[in-house]
Amino acid sequence: MASEFRPPTPEEIAAGIFQSGRTPEQFMGMLEITQQGIEQGNIRTDLSCWEHKERFFEMAQRMYVRNDGMRFQDVEGGIHEGKCESPLCVRMQQAYFELLKPSQDEDAPQVAEALAELERELMIGAEIEDLTGISSGFYDPDTGETLPVAKAVDITGKCRLAEVDQAMLVYFKPLKGTMVDIREGRSTGGGSSVVFGLNSDIFTPTDPVFSRQAGWMKIDSQFLHAIINANAPQLPQPEAKQ
Numbered sequence: 001m002a003s004e005f006r007p008p009t010p011e012e013i014a015a016g017i018f019q020s021g022r023t024p025e026q027f028m029g030m031l032e033i034t035q036q037g038i039e040q041g042n043i044r045t046d047l048s049c050w051e052h053k054e055r056f057f058e059m060a061q062r063m064y065v066r067n068d069g070m071r072f073q074d075v076e077g078g079i080h081e082g083k084c085e086s087p088l089c090v091r092m093q094q095a096y097f098e099l100l101k102p103s104q105d106e107d108a109p110q111v112a113e114a115l116a117e118l119e120r121e122l123m124i125g126a127e128i129e130d131l132t133g134i135s136s137g138f139y140d141p142d143t144g145e146t147l148p149v150a151k152a153v154d155i156t157g158k159c160r161l162a163e164v165d166q167a168m169l170v171y172f173k174p175l176k177g178t179m180v181d182i183r184e185g186r187s188t189g190g191g192s193s194v195v196f197g198l199n200s201d202i203f204t205p206t207d208p209v210f211s212r213q214a215g216w217m218k219i220d221s222q223f224l225h226a227i228i229n230a231n232a233p234q235l236p237q238p239e240a241k242q
Contacts, residue, residue: 005094047080049089050205050222056092057119064100065112088122088158088223123230125153125169136172136181138195147172151233158227160218167217171233180228182213192216198232 047055055077062068081093095118103111131152138147151171159167161184170181177199184192194213196203205211205221214221 005090005098044076045079047076048222049080049084049086049220050226052077052080052084052089053092053122053223056096057115060096060100060111060115064103065108065115067105067108085160086218086220087160088219091118091122122158123227125155125158125227125231128152128154128168131170136170138172138174138179138181140174142175147174150178151231153231155219155227155231158219158223167219169228169231171231173233178232180232182210182217182224182228184213184217198229 055074059071059074059077063070063074081089081096084090095114099111099114099118131149133148136147136149139145140147149170150173153169153171154166155169156165156167161167165184168181168183170183172179172181177197179195179197181193181195192213194209196207196210203210203225205214205225210225211221214224217224
């Protein structure tokens with residue numbers, strides 16, 4: 001997602017704060033207030049990647065599109081970004097330093113457009129067109145027919161996998177609704193694989209099987225759940241009644 005981006009070191013961040021006109025005393029005061037907030041439970045240090053994503057775009061719209069200013073809780077996102085190695089969070093950190101921080105008030109319309117594209121980039125995977133239409137390896141339980149792949153999406157760049165590994169979403173459609181095979185590997189037997197119906201009551205980020213698969217793929221379970229829904233093939237619309 002952001003393979004060429006090198007996050008700034010703590011020293012570089014500190015240097016940027018001083019260059020903004022803050023004195024060492026102000027800088028130390030900021031650190032003290034932040035530490036007190038953490039100790040008192042007013043500042044969270046346990047945001048999930050999905051919570052960080054939600055906070056990031058709220059902050060970006062507020063500060064860099066509407067120019068409404070900073071809130072004390074914005075520091076929680078900074079703390080998460082500073083320690084998270086998820087490609088998704090690293091990409092947001094890159095956007096902060098390369099898009100948001102250098103922008104001026106008059107850049108708000110361009111920033112808004114870039115944020116919309118960034119959110120789409122985070123959510124949408126790379127479609128694997130050569131898999132569409134081939135056998136999914138699954139059968140319709142009602143008809144016994146082999147089910148073809150309706151859509152296949154590579155989301156490897158959103159996970160922290162080894163270079164040789166691949167994360168995929170393979171969608172297929174039995175009679176009772178769209179299913180997704182969440183694969184760690186290109187083939188059904190090539191790695192861990194779990195299947196969920198998108199309309200199933202157990203298709204939730206907190207389902208033990210779902211969260212375990214997300215853990216193996218090294219991606220936040222809420223983020224994975226949202227990505228699966230965002231990439232799902234569109235169902236045909238029912239014909240209007242005459």
